[in-house]
Amino acid sequence: MDDVLVKVKHLTKKFGSLLVLDDISFDVKKGEFLCVVGPTGCGKTTFLNSLTHLYEATSGEILINDEPVDLQKHNIAYIFQEYSTMPWLTVEQNIRFGLETKKLPEADIRERAENAMAMVGLEAYRNYYPAQLSASMLQRVVIARAFAVEPMLLLMDEPYGQLDLDLRFRLEDELIALWKKTKTTVIFITHNIEEAVYLGENILILTNKPTTIKTKIHNDLPRPRDIASPDFVKLRNEVTELIKWW
Numbered sequence: 001m002d003d004v005l006v007k008v009k010h011l012t013k014k015f016g017s018l019l020v021l022d023d024i025s026f027d028v029k030k031g032e033f034l035c036v037v038g039p040t041g042c043g044k045t046t047f048l049n050s051l052t053h054l055y056e057a058t059s060g061e062i063l064i065n066d067e068p069v070d071l072q073k074h075n076i077a078y079i080f081q082e083y084s085t086m087p088w089l090t091v092e093q094n095i096r097f098g099l100e101t102k103k104l105p106e107a108d109i110r111e112r113a114e115n116a117m118a119m120v121g122l123e124a125y126r127n128y129y130p131a132q133l134s135a136s137m138l139q140r141v142v143i144a145r146a147f148a149v150e151p152m153l154l155l156m157d158e159p160y161g162q163l164d165l166d167l168r169f170r171l172e173d174e175l176i177a178l179w180k181k182t183k184t185t186v187i188f189i190t191h192n193i194e195e196a197v198y199l200g201e202n203i204l205i206l207t208n209k210p211t212t213i214k215t216k217i218h219n220d221l222p223r224p225r226d227i228a229s230p231d232f233v234k235l236r237n238e239v240t241e242l243i244k245w246w
C-alpha cells in the first residue's frame with residue numbers, strides 16, 4: 001500500500017538473553033502523527049535506535065516506502081532523549097549544520113535557520129554556545145535543528161520531558177502547526193498520557209517487557225485540543241485504563 005511510509009515487520013530485539021521487543025508489527029501512514037506510549041524500559045528508545053540502524057534488529061525489519069531504511073536516502077530527523085547539540089558550534093551554527101550537509105543554497109539555509117530560530121524563540125541567542133544555555137533552551141536548539149531540515153520522518157524521543165509546562169505546551173502547539181503545514185510523518189515517544197492524547201492522531205500502547213503492542217487507538221478529537229474538555233478527559237481516562245502497567 002503506497003500510503004504507508006514506515007512498515008515495522010516482526011521486529012524483535014534482544015540484548016543478550018534480555019528480550020526487549022517481541023515480534024512487533026505496525027504501519028505508520030504518510031503524514032500520520034503517531035504517539036507511542038510505554039513504560040520506562042520497555043524499548044521505546046530501542047525501537048527508534050533500530051529504525052535508524054544505531055542498533056541492528058535481532059530479527060524482523062523496518063521498511064520505509066518498502067525499502068530498508070537508508071539514512072542517506074531517507075530524510076529522517078531524530079531528536080534524541082539526551083540532548084545532542086554540538087558544543088563547538090553556536091546556536092545558529094547548530095541549526096544550520098544539517099542544512100549545510102544537505103548542500104542547500106545559502107539563501108534557503110538562511111531562511112530556514114531564521115524560521116526555525118524564530119519558532120522556538122532563540123533569535124536573540126543565535127551567537128551563544130550550548131554551554132551558555134539552560135537545559136530547556138538546549139532542547140529548543142535541538143528541536144529547531146530537526147524542523148529546519150523539513151524531514152520526511154521526524155522521530156522524537158520524549159523531547160519535552162525535561163521542559164517546564166508552559167514551554168512544553170507552546171512547543172506542542174508549534175509541533176502540531178508544523179506537522180499540519182509540512183505533512184511530515186511524526187513518531188513521537190512519550191510516557192505522558194495527556195501529551196499523547198493531546199498530540200497523537202493514533203496512539204500505540206506498548207506493554208511491559210517482553211514488549212508487544214497492547215493496542216492502537218485512533219484519536220480524532222478536533223484541534224486545537226482542549227485538555228479540560230469532557231471528550232479529552234474521557235479519552236485520556238480510556239487510555240489510562242488500557243495502560244495499567246502497574
Ligand SMILES: Nc1ncnc2c1ncn2[C@@H]1O[C@H](COP(=O)(O)OP(=O)(O)O)[C@@H](O)[C@H]1O
Pocket residue numbers: 015020038039040041042043044045046047
Ligand atoms: N545497548 C544496550 N545494551 C544492553 N541493554 C540495553 C541497551 N539499550 C537498551 N537496553 C535495555 O533494553 C531495555 C529497553 O531500553 P530502552 O529502549 O532505553 O527503554 P525505554 O526507552 O522504553 O525507556 C532496558 O531494559 C535497557 O536496559
Ligand SMILES: [Mg+2]
Pocket residue numbers: 044045046081157
Ligand atoms: Mg527511552
